Amino acid sequence: MGAFQIDFGSERNSKIVGIDLGTTNSLVAYMDLTRPRIIEDAEGRKIVPSVISSTSDGKLIAGEPARDLLLTNPGRSIYSVKRLMGRGVADVHDELKLFPFRIADDSESVIKVKLGERTFTPPEISAAVLRQLKDNAEAALGVPVIEAVITVPAYFNDAQRQATKDAGRLAGLEVLRLVNEPTAASLAYGLDKRNNGIIAVYDFGGGTFDISILRLHEGIFEVLATNGDTHLGGDDIDNLLLRIALEDLESEWAEDLSRDSEGVQRLRRAVIKAKEELSFVPETRIEFEYKGRRYTRAIDRQLFDRLIAPIVERTLESCRACLNDAKLTPEGIDEVVLVGGSTRIPLVRTAVERLFKAKPHTELNPEEVVALGAAVQAGILAGHVEDKLLLDVTPLSLGIETMGGVVSKLIHRNSTIPASATETFTTAVDGQCNVLIHVLQGERELVKDCRSLARFDFKDVEPIPAGMARIEVRFLIDANGILNVTARDARTGKEQSVEVKPSYGLSExxxxxxxxxxxxxxxxxxxxxxxxxxxxxxxxxxxxxxxxxxxxxxxxxxxxxxxxxxxxxxxxxxxxxxxxxxxxxxxxxxxxxxxxxxxxxxxxxxxxxxxxxxxxx
Amino acid sequence: MSIPRDFYEFFGIERRLTLDTGALQKRFYELSRQWHPDRFSRKSAEEQLQALDATAILNDGYRTLRDPVKRAEYLLTEEGFPIGEQRSRDVPPELLEEVFELNMMLEELKQGDASARPQLENARENFVGLRMGIDSELMALFAKYDAAEPQSETAKQALHEIRSVLNRRRYIENLIRDVDKALDAGAADAEPVEERL
The missing domain is CATH 1.20.1270.10 (Substrate Binding Domain Of Dnak; Chain:A; Domain 2)
Known part of the structure; x- marks a missing residue:
């Protein structure tokens, strides 16, 4: 109002923020004159828990207040909704056994979750978290925040990316760029004018795992390869502990607590507390009090390590595959960066150190580094940061269904984006006027093993004998990793451009x-x-x-x-x-x-x- | 301003088959700084579209040119020597015997005969050796093409030879892939049992 604002080059009096929309926690950051900073809320908190509750009048609230409601009113609350983003009911079958998601019966291609009396889609729910972050940023910066860079797991597929973009729009944010989380983290680390070299970013968060290998060269961050699992994270470790505790309770209390959602939520908090403590002390106890009864169980790091070893091994498998794709051996990695809360676990650190034969960097807070990197990318897009440039890749191959249910790959995984490819197809029947184009994503050879992204009918094919038509299909992946498909009849020049609406997304x-x-x-x-x-x-x-x-x-x-x-x-x-x-x-x-x-x-x-x-x- | 769609032209380099990949990488970084969409997010929609288009060509071009085989395939196609579908299963005559033996070993491994494993590993090494031989053959042909006058009979002759060498190479490549797949699948069966508490 009275105070004047200095305008750093942008015509608009607003700021682009960087947002880490995490499975468990979310953060927002902005680019200061010299470096990225995390934005705090009015109470000085940096982290907004990714927990959402529906109030009695049907509104969604997110963050700390929602986390309290998760305990007292679990039927109206949800966490880890990122696991549902861009997925269909069939995809989340395994998830439902472990997470208290209440999927509405009328879910069609898009999942709907029941919160209280109303149902919401995952992008709507995530938008509540984004809105909270936007409000915090506006309050702290004193300017409107209408544009954002949002991070996604590198291994997110097209549908999951689209869903994240939709969530941004629903929160009133124009998503200028989706950035892969490990890549963003490397940007934050790159700030100290690190030398040229090859770095590996090991990003183990609440619900997702990513490994990315990058080449740094005079401010260019070139991703060589990426691999991961969008359903592997600290949540899974919590579930292992939870299962043990539930089994204990069943014999000690002679009660199946797993049906009592409030009890499960409280128990979950107790096992998470124990898990977190084990990162700092060699042994601790799971302590749980509920409805006048007490349960405690000693757990030491040895037992914990044995329990989580298979999960850690799964991350290492991804790392080896990623090295392979980057055509590198562990010796070729100069530095390793750890990202995500789950990298605080000592077993994870030693396993990473052993694999890459390099001591991992942990100077930056692993929970903040992704948001900081997103803010750097926001600075790049705003034109304030000119010495850095990110060259990212598409994590999964993209192709088209051909005869016999086989996928013909047009763009291979780990291709630098933007990327394009064109392939020519023909008709199978005389006089055929339309061709069904089925777009798929994944590494497997058969259609049934890949994710169906979209189907569309290319009409107006000139009716001529089979095998004579020439239909050129062009794929173009933009800098956000989102696909656009164009089909063209090469004989008539008729063209049809299709925005690939993922089969598991919201329509425009x-x-x-x-x-x-x-x-x-x-x-x-x-x-x-x-x-x-x-x-x-x-x-x-x-x-x-x-x-x-x-x-x-x-x-x-x-x-x-x-x-x-x-x-x-x-x-x-x-x-x-x-x-x-x-x-x-x-x-x-x-x-x-x-x-x-x-x-x-x-x-x-x-x-x-x-x-x-x-x-x- | 129109953007060249030809990869060599886009990179502004000579139309040669032997390339200095270090120089190519440097050029790739320079052009990325110039064209990457991140540099255009505050520009008009039209300029943004052009940046997207240019960067797609740049990235596709870099992916193609830095790899000798893809580079050769690209140049062949551009010079009117289409490499075709290459889905034919015709065995190059000089490989007939080896391929026959290989198929037997693959079948044995499939039947659960673990003794086929070391034999397959040997065969794999043999094929990798063959591929290395082909690669040096290719390099020599690249040099021959680069030394020839563009569009000359010698150049065309070189491209012709390159095409047949590439076909042989692809055939061997597929064999190696099949062996790897078979070895991987065998290893997966022997996966250790998941540890339980």
Whole structure:
């Protein structure tokens, strides 16, 4: 308002932020003049837990308050929703055994989750977290935040990326770029003008695992290969501990707690606490109290390590495959960077150190480094950071279905993006006028083993004998890793461009409708907030006036002046519970005017009193 | 400004088959700094589209040119020597015997005969050796093409030879892949049992 803002090159008076939208926790950061910084909320907290709750009036809230509701009202709350992003009901079958997701019966291609009375899609739920981060950033920076760089696991497929973009739009953010999490982390680390060399980023988070190998060369961060598992993370470790505790309880308490969602949530917190402690001490206890009963179980690091060894081994397999794709041996890696909360586990650290034969870097907080890197990328896009450039790859191969249910790959995994490829297909039947183009993603050879991204009908093929038509299909992957497909009849030149709508995503219309709805909701929210704020102001002025009425200054007023004030008080009190903040503000102003002289008198007597008090006799 | 679609032209380098990959990488980084979409996020939609288009050509070109085999295949196609579908299973005559033996070993391993494993590993080494021989043959042919006058009979002759050498190479490559797949599948069966508490 009064203060002026320095505009660093961008025409708009707003900032691009970098967001780490994590499975367990989310953070937002921005690029300061010299370096990226995490943005804190009003209470000074950096981390916004990725927990979302639906309030009784159908609104979604996220973060710390939602995490409390997760305990007291698990039926209205959800965590780890990132595991559902861009996935179909069939995909999450295994997930449902371990996570308390309540999938609505009317879920079609897009999953719907029940929270209280209403159902929400995963992008809508994630949008609540993004909205919270946006609010925090706007409050801290004092400017509107409408553009963001959001990070995604490197191994996210097209549908998962689209779903993340949709979540951004639903939160009122234009997603300028999706950046792969390990790549973002390397950007944050690259800030100290690291030498040229090959680095491996091992990113083990709450729900996903990624390994990326990059070549650093004079500010260029070239990803050579990436590998991972979008369903492997700290959550899985929690589930192992949870299973043991549940088995214990079944024999000790003779009760199957797994059906009691509140109990499970509390137990989950207890095992997470024990897991986290084991990163710092050699042994600890799982301690759990519920409905007057107590359960404790000693657990030492040896047992814990044995338990999680298969999970750690799975990450190492991905690392070996990634080295292979990068055509490197472990000796070729100069440095290793650890990212994600699960890399605090000692077994994980030693395993990584042993595989890459290099001591991993841990200077930056593994939970903050991704958001910091996203902010650097935001700085690059804003034109503030000119000496760095990220060259990322597509994690999975893309292809098209051909005869016999075989996938013909057009773009291979680990191709630097943007990337394109064109292949020519023909018709199988005489006079065939349309060709079904089935787009697939994955490494396997058969259609049934790959993920179906989209199907579309290429119409208007010139009806000629089989095998004569030439249909050119062009794939183009943009810098976000999102695919666009164009088909063209080479004989007639007719072209059809298709935005690949992932089979497990929201349609453009659905997203639009949700945005409209959220705008309507936002207006409602805004009105409510204004009324609340007006009431706070009314409280203040009413209590100040009450104080004034007890002071000497009150008696110094004429009886007429006192009557005007008393009338204004009654007037304000009468409209206090109304829902129109305009009326309320008017009454506040009326009382404010009426008490002007009273306030002046009070001020004067206060000053006189103060002068009296300091007078030296 | 129109963007050249030809990879050599885009990189601004001579149309040769022998390339200095270090120099190519340097050029790739320079052009990335110039064209990457990140540099255009504050520009008009039209410029953004052009940057996307140019970077796709740049990346596709780098992927193609840095790899000698892909580079040769690209040049062959551009010079009117299409490499075709290459899905034929015709065995090059000089490999007939080896391929016959290989198929027997693959079958044995499939039947669960573990003794076929070391034999297969030997065969694999043999094929890798053959591929190395082919690669040096290719290098010599690359030099022959580069030394010849463009479009001359000698150049065409070299491309012709390169095409047949590439076909042989692809055949061997597929054999190695089959062996690897068979060895991998065998190893997966012998996976240790998951540890339990």
């Amino acid at each position: 219309e659905q997203v639009e409708a949700m945005i409209r709805e959220s705008f309507e909701k936002a207006e409602e929210d805004m009105r409510e907030r204004q009324v609340r704020e007006a009431r706070v102001e009314a409280d203040n002025i009413l209590s100040a006036t009450e104080k004034g009425q007890k002071s000497e200054a009150w008696m110094a007023l004429t009886s007429e002046e006192r009557a005007v004030i008393e009338f204004a008080i009654r007037d304000l009190e009468a409209s206090y519970h109304g829902t129109d903040h305009h009326v309320l503000n008017e009454k506040i102003e009326q009382l404010n005017k009426a008490t002007m002289k009273l306030a002046e008198n009070m001020m004067n007597s206060a000053v006189q009193g103060a002068l009296k008090g300091t007078k030296i006799d």
